Each structure stands twice: as C-alpha cells, then as structure tokens.
Amino acid sequence: xxxxxxxxYLLLAGTALLFLGNSVLANRSFSVDYDxxxxxxxxxxxxxxxxxxxxxxxxxxYWKDRLLKMYMAGLNAIQVYIPWNYHEPLPGRYxxxxxxxxxxxxxxxxxxxxxxxxxxxxxxxxxWDMGGLPAWLLNKKDIVLRSSDPDYIAAVxxxxxxxxxxxxxFLYQNGGPIITVQVENEYGSYFACDYNYMRHLAxxxxxxLGKEVVLFTTDGAGLxxxxxxxxxxxxxxxxxxxGGNVTAAFEPQRHVEPHGPLVNSExxxxxxxxxxxxxxxxxxxxxxxxxxxxLALGAxxxxxMFIGGTNFAYWNxxxxxxxxQPTSYDYDAPLTEAGDxxxxxxxxxxxxxxxxxxxxxxxxxxxxKYAYGVVKMKKLQTLIDAIEILSFSGPVKxxxxxxxxxxxxxxxxxxxxxxxxxxxxxxxxLSSALNGVHDRGYVSVDGVAMGIxxxxxxxxxxxxxxAGSQVDILVENMGRINYGKEINDFKGLVSNLTxxxxxxxxxxxxxxxxxxxxxxxxxxxxxxxxxxALHPSNLSLxxxxxxxxxxPDGIPDLPQDTYIKFPSWRKGQVWINGFxxxxxxxxxxxxxxxxxxxxxxxxxxxxxxxxxxxxxxLCTTGPCMVEFTNTPILNATxxxxxxxxKLCDKGDLL
Numbered sequence: 001x002x003x004x005x006x007x008x009y010l011l012l013a014g015t016a017l018l019f020l021g022n023s024v025l026a027n028r029s030f031s032v033d034y035d036x037x038x039x040x041x042x043x044x045x046x047x048x049x050x051x052x053x054x055x056x057x058x059x060x061x062y063w064k065d066r067l068l069k070m071y072m073a074g075l076n077a078i079q080v081y082i083p084w085n086y087h088e089p090l091p092g093r094y095x096x097x098x099x100x101x102x103x104x105x106x107x108x109x110x111x112x113x114x115x116x117x118x119x120x121x122x123x124x125x126x127x128w129d130m131g132g133l134p135a136w137l138l139n140k141k142d143i144v145l146r147s148s149d150p151d152y153i154a155a156v157x158x159x160x161x162x163x164x165x166x167x168x169x170f171l172y173q174n175g176g177p178i179i180t181v182q183v184e185n186e187y188g189s190y191f192a193c194d195y196n197y198m199r200h201l202a203x204x205x206x207x208x209l210g211k212e213v214v215l216f217t218t219d220g221a222g223l224x225x226x227x228x229x230x231x232x233x234x235x236x237x238x239x240x241x242x243g244g245n246v247t248a249a250f251e252p253q254r255h256v257e258p259h260g261p262l263v264n265s266e267x268x269x270x271x272x273x274x275x276x277x278x279x280x281x282x283x284x285x286x287x288x289x290x291x292x293x294x295l296a297l298g299a300x301x302x303x304x305m306f307i308g309g310t311n312f313a314y315w316n317x318x319x320x321x322x323x324x325q326p327t328s329y330d331y332d333a334p335l336t337e338a339g340d341x342x343x344x345x346x347x348x349x350x351x352x353x354x355x356x357x358x359x360x361x362x363x364x365x366x367x368x369k370y371a372y373g374v375v376k377m378k379k380l381q382t383l384i385d386a387i388e389i390l391s392f393s394g395p396v397k398x399x400x401x402x403x404x405x406x407x408x409x410x411x412x413x414x415x416x417x418x419x420x421x422x423x424x425x426x427x428x429x430l431s432s433a434l435n436g437v438h439d440r441g442y443v444s445v446d447g448v449a450m451g452i453x454x455x456x457x458x459x460x461x462x463x464x465x466x467a468g469s470q471v472d473i474l475v476e477n478m479g480r481i482n483y484g485k486e487i488n489d490f491k492g493l494v495s496n497l498t499x500x501x502x503x504x505x506x507x508x509x510x511x512x513x514x515x516x517x518x519x520x521x522x523x524x525x526x527x528x529x530x531x532x533a534l535h536p537s538n539l540s541l542x543x544x545x546x547x548x549x550x551x552p553d554g555i556p557d558l559p560q561d562t563y564i565k566f567p568s569w570r571k572g573q574v575w576i577n578g579f580x581x582x583x584x585x586x587x588x589x590x591x592x593x594x595x596x597x598x599x600x601x602x603x604x605x606x607x608x609x610x611x612x613x614x615x616x617x618l619c620t621t622g623p624c625m626v627e628f629t630n631t632p633i634l635n636a637t638x639x640x641x642x643x644x645x646k647l648c649d650k651g652d653l654l
Contacts, residue, residue: 030172030179032214032235034259039214039300041172041179047261047298048179049352050077050117051306054126055105056086057329058309058339060098061599063105065364066307066339067112072363073334073345074352077115077179079265079302080105081124083132084159086315089410091136091155094162106170110177113359116170117265117302119182119218120163122146122156122201123487127272127317127325130480131185131487135410138490145488146184147192148200157204164208173212180214181205182265186239188219188229191485198231218265221249230256239266239304242282242290246297262299267291269303269344270332274323279590279635281332284344292351303348307335310595313515313580314411317482318489322439322455324478326591327582328634337595337632338561340366367598370560372628375609377547379619380523383512383612384447384472384541387415389522391510401493401507404477408511414492415510416473420445420465421502427462428500430471435459436495439478442542442614445469449539452615463499471504473497474542476614478583518610519578540617542572547626548606559601562628563593564609569626570616576600577608587615589638593629 031040039046051070058066070078082102087095096102109116123146124132137143140151170176183201198217205215219229221240230236236256240249250262269287271280294301308331318324330337334345341363349358383390396407401416430443432453441453443461446469451461453473463471473493480489497504517523523544551558564574570587573580579600586592601607609626618624 048077050302052079052304074358079117082120085134116177131482188225193228237263237265241268246293266304284347288347305331305333316479318479369630371630377545380544404491417508420469429460431460434495440476442474545611559598565593572613575610589636592633
C-alpha cells in the first residue's frame with residue numbers, strides 16, 4: 001500500500017480546500033433583479049438597511065465599538081466613503097496604515113456581520129475638505145475638476161488604479177463584504193454635466209472591479225439632478241431627507257429606472273453645521289416616521305449619517321458662499337460624535353424591528369466620560385517669534401503673494417510678510433479688493449495686532465506705522481469648499497493686497513509646519529516683551545500656550561473620553577499629546593467643546609495641551625486655563641453670520 005507523505009497530504013488537503021473555496025465563491029452573488037424590482041443576494045431576494053460611517057472621522061481604536069452598535073441597531077450594511085486626499089496627500093505618496101487602514105476597517109465590518117456599500121469617489125463631498133479631492137490637483141490652475149480635463153483624468157486614473165485593485169478582494173463575489181460600488185457622487189448637482197467623464201469612470205471601474213459588481217450613482221430626488229447624474233450601465237439611486245412624501249420622492253428614480261429596487265442612498269437622520277449657525281437638529285419622531293414609510297414600500301435605505309464623528313485637524317469642508325463646517329460632525333445622528341446611544345438610535349431600532357429580526361446579545365454601552373477639570377495654561381511664544389522653528393522649509397520671496405498650492409502646502413497656516421512702503425501716521429486701509437484672503441488673515445504691523453481680514457466679510461482693515469515697518473499677515477485655511485461649482489478652492493493670498501491706492505509687493509512667505517513643531521516639542525516659553533501690552537480692540541498676536549495634566553491614580557477604567565472647552569478663548573487650534581484635535585471658535589459657535597477620544601490620552605505620563613490662540617488676549621490679567629468636562633456643548637446660541645439654510649436640502653448649498 002502506498003504510504004502518503006506529509007507533503008502529499010498537505011497538497012491534497014490544499015486542493016480540496018481550494019475546490020471548496022471556489023465552490024463557495026461560485027455561490028456568492030449580488031445583482032439587480034429588474035423583473036422583481038429588488039436586489040438578489042446569493043439568488044435570494046434582499047433588501048439592505050444601512051448606515052453611513054466615515055472611518056476617517058473616527059480613530060481606529062473606536063472602529064469596532066461604532067460598527068458593533070450599528071450592527072446591534074439592526075443594520076445589515078454600512079456605507080463608506082474613501083477620501084482620496086486622506087490617502088494620497090502628495091502625488092504618489094500613499095498612506096494606508098493606522099487610522100487610514102481602510103482594508104482593516106472593511107475586514108472588521110465583515111467580521112461583525114455587516115455588508116458594505118462602497119463610495120470610492122473620486123469626488124465624495126461628505127463635508128470633507130475639497131470633497132475628498134487632493135489639493136495638489138490645483139497645481140494646474142485652470143484644471144476643470146470632475147470633468148474630462150486630461151490632467152484631471154490622468155490623476156484619477158492613477159488613483160483608481162491604486163485603490164480599486166485594493167478593493168477588489170473585498171467584493172462580495174470574491175468573498176468580501178462589498179455589495180455595491182458608487183461611481184462619482186451626486187454628479188447631477190455639478191455644473192460640468194460631462195457624460196464622457198462619467199462614461200470614462202464607468203469603464204475604469206469595470207476594468208478594475210469586473211463585470212459582476214453592481215455599480216450605481218446617487219443624485220438628489222429630482223429629474224434635474226438625474227439628467228446629468230444618471231447614465232446607462234450604472235444603477236441610478238436617489239437621496240432625500242425625512243418629513244416629505246416618500247412615494248413622491250422616489251418618482252424621479254422610477255423615471256430613469258422603471259424597474260429594479262427602490263434605493264434612498266442618503267436618508268438624512270440629521271444635518272450638517274456651519275460656524276455661526278445654529279446646531280442642526282432633526283426630531284427622532286420625524287426620522288422614524290419617514291424611515292417606516294420607506295421600509296413599508298420595500299425600498300432599500302442608507303441612513304446618512306448613522307454616526308458622524310469628528311473633523312480632526314484641518315479636514316472639515318465648507319459650503320458656498322464660503323461657510324466652513326466646525327470640528328464636530330455630530331450631525332444629530334443616531335450615534336453621537338463620541339458614539340453615544342441616543343433616543344434617535346432606539347427609535348430607529350424600533351422601526352427596523354418591524355421589518356427584520358434584531359441581533360441578540362448585549363448592546364455595547366455609551367462610553368464613559370470623565371471631567372479631568374481645569375488645566376492651567378501659560379504663554380509660550382507668539383507665532384511670529386517662533387517663525388524660524390515653525391517654517392522648516394524657510395522663507396520664499398516673490399514680488400507678489402503666492403498661494404498655498406504654489407508653495408506646496410495643503411492645510412493649516414501660512415505667514416505672509418512685507419513692509420509698509422509709505423508712512424501711515426493716520427489709519428490707512430489695507431485691503432483685499434478682489435476678496436483674495438482665503439480664508440482669514442490676522443494682520444499685524446511691527447508686532448502689534450491691527451485687525452482680521454475675512455473672506456466675503458471683512459475686506460479691509462486700517463493700519464498705522466512708519467515706512468519700512470514689518471507687515472505680517474497670518475493666513476488660515478479654514479477648509480476648502482466641498483460641494484458645488486467652486487470646489488477648486490485656492491488658499492492663502494490668492495490676489496494682491498493694496499495699501500490705500502497702492503499694490504503691496506516684495507513678499508516673503510513662510511510655509512508653517514505647526515503640527516510637526518508641536519509633536520516634536522519645539523515650542524518653548526519666552527520672556528514677555530513690551531509689545532505684549534499693545535492690543536488694539538482687545539486683539540492679540542497669534543500666540544501659543546501650553547499646559548499639562550496628569551490623569552489621577554486610583555480611579556479605575558481611566559483614561560476615558562472627555563471634552564475640552566475654552567473659557568475666555570476666542571478662536572484657534574488645539575493639540576493634545578501632539579494630536580491635532582481641531583479648531584475651536586466659541587466666539588462664533590455653535591460648538592463650544594471639542595471631543596477628546598481616550599485613545600490619545602496617557603496614564604503613564606503627563607498629557608500635554610498646546611493651544612494656538614489666534615485672536616484673544618490671554619494670560620495677562622484674567623484667568624488662563626482650559627477645562628476638561630464630561631458633557632459636550634454643540635448647540636450654544638450664536639449670532640447667525642451666514643445665510644440661513646434649509647435642513648436636508650443640498651440644493652440650498654449650490
């Protein structure tokens with residue numbers, strides 16, 4: 001009798017497993033059934049009840065918690081964007097590790113039992129900086145984004161040639177969780193209406209993902225949107241919010257897709273915020289009522305958002321006319337920014353229970369929060385005094401100001417410096433006649449704060465000084481426009497400034513690497529200078545402050561999540577242990593506290609807090625501290641500085 005060797009056994013076993021695996025994969029399918037007006041999964045009629053979650057707005061340490069809560073609500077799918085600029089910050093430089101490990105996120109979703117509706121762009125909107133498009137595309141000044149422009153297409157082809165092959169193993173028919181893939185995003189709302197562009201994308205997606213995958217488009221629930229957004233070969237879906245006539249809202253989809261499943265790809269559970277507007281709130285009862293009506297029709301639905309998360313660092317977008325979104329992307333969603341369970345969560349779960357069985361087992365609880373209390377802060381350096389530390393690349397000189405893009409900087413702050421060409425003994429207007437300060441310019445002369453130029457709002461400030469005095473303008477990028485025809489949003493001084501009737505020339509510009517300087521602990525404390533007392537209109541030079549706190553011993557389960565608030569502070573940026581938490585702006589609101597995830601805190605060493613305060617005079621006469629609290633404040637009363645916007649109507653944002 002022939003004796004089987006170990007090698008032969010392993011070979012036969014491997015062959016058998018391969019055969020079984022291929023057999024299983026052969027039975028995995030997901031398709032559109034046009035005869036029965038439904039999706040089919042593995043040959044069986046299927047309806048998804050999904051929720052949007054953005055891995056890029058949640059730290060990796062909390063991905064599992066958020067996904068489990070979505071699964072336990074009764075969802076059988078999630079919808080996920082892939083922001084191009086999050087993964088390719090510079091051409092050919094890709095980041096897919098840590099908080100950017102999208103493959104791990106997809107595998108985690110599948111392990112939990114959730115299918116995935118993938119939205120890889122290239123444009124995503126999502127209230128994300130430039131709608132997910134990388135700012136380096138603007139190196140070609142006249143580029144027509146989201147069109148057949150050859151330079152844009154070349155960049156898109158390269159990016160999709162990177163990301164789509166990574167996604168292919170995660171397709172449902174290949175054993176993964178991805179059941180459908182969106183091509184572009186709400187293209188019918190864009191001015192270009194370039195059918196050749198959409199056809200090119202459809203062909204590109206097919207070439208990388210194969211013929212079996214269901215490709216779809218999403219547009220507003222109106223024929224005007226679908227006219228340019230829907231093309232042959234891509235299944236057309238719509239989006240709309242609660243409170244209206246659900247049957248009527250689906251009629252535009254039925255016009256272009258007479259047969260197939262009804263799909264609302266963005267059913268709005270809340271709405272986005274802007275600085276200077278009231279926090280958006282949509283009642284649980286209205287959301288639950290409309291969700292029930294959608295499910296009663298047999299339609300598929302994705303709830304946008306199911307959890308919003310946070311615009312950490314500089315990632316928030318803006319709408320036009322220029323209105324930037326705050327750090328919080330809470331969205332009044334069923335799960336809060338911190339993943340807390342809400343009344344809306346349970347109201348939605350109760351509706352879903354009417355149509356399918358809810359998973360059994362314990363529901364992950366709301367994560368505990370801890371109020372670490374007051375942290376005393378001390379002045380470190382003004383930004384101008386620290387310029388040599390902050391500008392790793394050194395000064396660049398040019399006759400006229402250059403934009404962020406021209407200086408190869410995407411986010412944050414840039415310092416522009418020139419000299420007064422004449423004596424200004426009387427207040428003289430320093431003006432941006434062409435509205436060229438994108439987005440806020442903090443003006444000082446010889447180290448004395450003079451005023452703030454603000455896009456669309458304050459185009460001129462009065463300055464005084466002698467001929468030859470040093471003029472510094474710190475320009476803050478507040479987030480690129482993410483929706484509509486103005487997404488090619490250049491930052492910095494994008495046109496010349498004038499002093500009285502004269503154009504200012506001979507600029508020196510400093511790209512600022514503030515994140516790197518903070519994380520490396522390069523900012524130190526300096527002696528007070530005589531100019532510290534000179535603050536016209538209670539306005540300060542942009543200044544760094546620092547402090548630290550120790551998480552107490554003897555208290556179990558620390559560190560915990562917390563929130564930081566800024567009594568007496570006006571506007572700025574905050575870092576904790578070198579992590580860029582985001583922007584604060586309590587003088588404008590509505591957001592007063594910033595969410596601090598526990599994963600960035602330490603129990604083994606003091607936690608360092610660094611603040612760049614851009615406007616306020618602090619630590620001279622009054623209190624100088626920040627406070628950690630266990631309660632968020634996202635809905636403080638504000639003076640509305642922007643045009644009021646109708647909830648859940650993206651057409652209003654055009």
